[in-house]
Amino acid sequence: MKTEEPQSEIGIQHPPPFRRAFRIAVQGIRIRLGRSLVTLSGVVLGTAFLMSTVTTQFVDRAVARERDARQQLRIMESVLKSRIGSIEGKTLSVAVCGTLTPMDAALLDLLRDAKPAALRLYGAAACPGFEPANLTALGPGAVAVLILGDAPVCPVPLAALTGGMNVPLVIDSRSDRQCQPAPGVRREIFFGRQLADQRDRVAKQARQDRFRTIWIVVVSLAVTIIGVANALLMSVTERFREIGTMKCLGALSVFIRRLFLIESSLIGLAGSVIGVISGILLTLVVYGFIYGFGLVFGSLAYGPLMLAALAAVITGTILAVVAALYPARFASRMVPASALRSTV
Amino acid sequence: MEERASDEALERLLTSSGDNAARSGYVIRAVDVRKVYRMGDSETHALRGVTLDVHRGEYLSIMGPSGSGKSTFFNMIGGLDKPTAGKVYIDQVDIAQLDPYELAWLRCRKVGYVFQTFNLIQVMSCIENVMLPMAFAGRDSEEAREKAMEILDLVGLGDRALHKPAEMSGGQQQRVAIARALANSPDILLADEPTANLDLKTGKEIIDLFRRLRDKLGVTVISATHDLKMLKASDRIAWIDDGRLARLSTPAEVNIDVEEVH
Numbered sequence: 132m133k134t135e136e137p138q139s140e141i142g143i144q145h146p147p148p149f150r151r152a153f154r155i156a157v158q159g160i161r162i163r164l165g166r167s168l169v170t171l172s173g174v175v176l177g178t179a180f181l182m183s184t185v186t187t188q189f190v191d192r193a194v195a196r197e198r199d200a201r202q203q204l205r206i207m208e209s210v211l212k213s214r215i216g217s218i219e220g221k222t223l224s225v226a227v228c229g230t231l232t233p234m235d236a237a238l239l240d241l242l243r244d245a246k247p248a249a250l251r252l253y254g255a256a257a258c259p260g261f262e263p264a265n266l267t268a269l270g271p272g273a274v275a276v277l278i279l280g281d282a283p284v285c286p287v288p289l290a291a292l293t294g295g296m297n298v299p300l301v302i303d304s305r306s307d308r309q310c311q312p313a314p315g316v317r318r319e320i321f322f323g324r325q326l327a328d329q330r331d332r333v334a335k336q337a338r339q340d341r342f343r344t345i346w347i348v349v350v351s352l353a354v355t356i357i358g359v360a361n362a363l364l365m366s367v368t369e370r371f372r373e374i375g376t377m378k379c380l381g382a383l384s385v386f387i388r389r390l391f392l393i394e395s396s397l398i399g400l401a402g403s404v405i406g407v408i409s410g411i412l413l414t415l416v417v418y419g420f421i422y423g424f425g426l427v428f429g430s431l432a433y434g435p436l437m438l439a440a441l442a443a444v445i446t447g448t449i450l451a452v453v454a455a456l457y458p459a460r461f462a463s464r465m466v467p468a469s470a471l472r473s474t475v
Numbered sequence: 476m477e478e479r480a481s482d483e484a485l486e487r488l489l490t491s492s493g494d495n496a497a498r499s500g501y502v503i504r505a506v507d508v509r510k511v512y513r514m515g516d517s518e519t520h521a522l523r524g525v526t527l528d529v530h531r532g533e534y535l536s537i538m539g540p541s542g543s544g545k546s547t548f549f550n551m552i553g554g555l556d557k558p559t560a561g562k563v564y565i566d567q568v569d570i571a572q573l574d575p576y577e578l579a580w581l582r583c584r585k586v587g588y589v590f591q592t593f594n595l596i597q598v599m600s601c602i603e604n605v606m607l608p609m610a611f612a613g614r615d616s617e618e619a620r621e622k623a624m625e626i627l628d629l630v631g632l633g634d635r636a637l638h639k640p641a642e643m644s645g646g647q648q649q650r651v652a653i654a655r656a657l658a659n660s661p662d663i664l665l666a667d668e669p670t671a672n673l674d675l676k677t678g679k680e681i682i683d684l685f686r687r688l689r690d691k692l693g694v695t696v697i698s699a700t701h702d703l704k705m706l707k708a709s710d711r712i713a714w715i716d717d718g719r720l721a722r723l724s725t726p727a728e729v730n731i732d733v734e735e736v737h
Binding site: 141142143144145147151155158159161162163372373375376377378379380381382383384386466467468 | 592594598
């Protein structure tokens with residue numbers, strides 16, 4: 132039965148199959164849950180920040196119209212205030228040419244909320260009886276006459292609108308509306324230079340913000356890598372003897388390296404998924420409180436957002452693996468004799 | 476002791492362990508082994524030329540105070556470190572010629588290591604610890620589990636197979652470590668102060684186990700120690716001092732004055 136095998140034959144060690152390394156890595160994560168959670172939270176924070184930045188941009192785009200509208204309304208309000216002071220207790224007249232734009236409607240709501248003594252409305256939409264003949268009623272006692280609506284031409288002369296006013300003042304919502312001017316009547320426009328200025332300022336601010344955001348995201352991801360690498364290095368140090376022992380038992384450096392890479396990619400994947408989900412949700416909730424949940428959730432581009440989320444998960448996982456490269460190398464280079472050291 | 480009950484398992488192991496006892500000759504030869512550690516400009520001569528042959532199937536103790544070069548020599552003959560000069564042959568193979576893959580292969584199959592601090596993988600159960608070297612050797616999982624059970628029976632821990640190391644006493648952990656060292660039926664069992672962290676009685680049980688394994692499996696046992704109890708069980712004692720082999724003796728030649736522990 133006995134075969135005469137030469138005793139001096141030495142084979143080549145092969146690393147055990149991948150699933151074996153995978154099992155051991157998972158076991159390690161489970162048992163050293165505390166350490167794994169530290170590593171995980173680094174990835175979670177990094178990807179959550181990345182994803183909340185991305186989501187912010189998505190929400191910004193989705194609510195851009197609403198945001199612009201609000202801005203315009205604020206400008207209208209400030210123009211009004213600067214001309215006539217507080218609206219409360221005063222009489223205002225509104226002439227509607229054509230149909231009310233949503234902006235005009237919002238302004239009307241705003242005016243009603245400001246508790247004027249009277250708000251006189253004349254016009255096609257607001258008041259079917261909008262006839263030049265009725266216009267005499269607009270002027271008397273009013274501090275200003277607002278011209279709203281989308282019609283490019285005002286059908287009545289300004290003089291007719293302001294008849295009976297102490298200080299004839301017309302405030303128009305459209306700068307390009309053709310009106311028949313009258314001597315002594317001041318015509319102001321809601322959105323003149325101010326809006327253009329504001330738009331420039333916002334655009335410039337956005338450019339600066341964009342640069343700063345990219346910078347902050349890059350820095351935070353770098354910090355994530357360093358944090359994860361640090362946690363993994365600690366983990367390697369803790370496992371000095373275990374790694375040395377495995378090497379004594381025949382583990383190849385490849386296998387040790389694989390253990391750490393599997394561990395970090397699993398932690399990276401889990402952390403990224405948690406981070407991305409929490410980043411999206413947190414951002415949406417915050418914006419939901421600002422713009423209303425209906426608007427935010429209703430106008431979001433879900434497809435591209437999901438793609439961005441997927442990209443962020445992949446990014447987070449890759450970052451974790453990149454962070455593990457050095458610790459894994461460090462671990463795999465450990466000499467087996469370190470298992471024999473009685474200290475540590 | 477429960478380990479006596481496992482002669483049947485022992486027989487099975489014997490047949491699968493490559494007939495170590497049947498072979499003869501030297502299992503390890505160290506020829507004028509020197510080791511120099513360089514730290515910056517200073518040089519430390521840990522070994523200054525040690526020549527020693529280890530017979531197949533013998534129980535050799537390596538004695539020496541700390542700093543004598545004992546550990547360095549121990550690492551050399553275990554294939555854990557390479558000499559600066561001189562040759563170390565394990566099973567007639569010059570380990571200096573081996574690449575990392577061949578060294579890993581050798582550590583996996585030819586040598587079983589037993590450590591002072593047991594060094595069980597804490598996250599794994601006993602049987603998983605014993606199966607680990609088998610996995611490194613590319614053994615099939617089911618077959619490995621069976622053999623691991625047999626070896627655990629052999630060291631008297633068959634009923635503890637699924638326990639985690641932390642749930643066991645030091646002596647039990649060391650027996651699991653011995654079982655793990657035997658996993659791939661090595662020619663050599665290399666034990667570094669295996670009883671230093673154990674109490675007298677447990678230490679003696681471990682030595683008895685080594686002795687029994689040597690007798691039954693024919694495995695060569697090499698043990699670094701300064702535990703006098705261990706000397707008595709050994710066939711030969713190599714005294715290392717100041718990086719040199721001071722003398723070789725048998726226990727009979729050494730006047731060991733140890734109380735017998737029961």
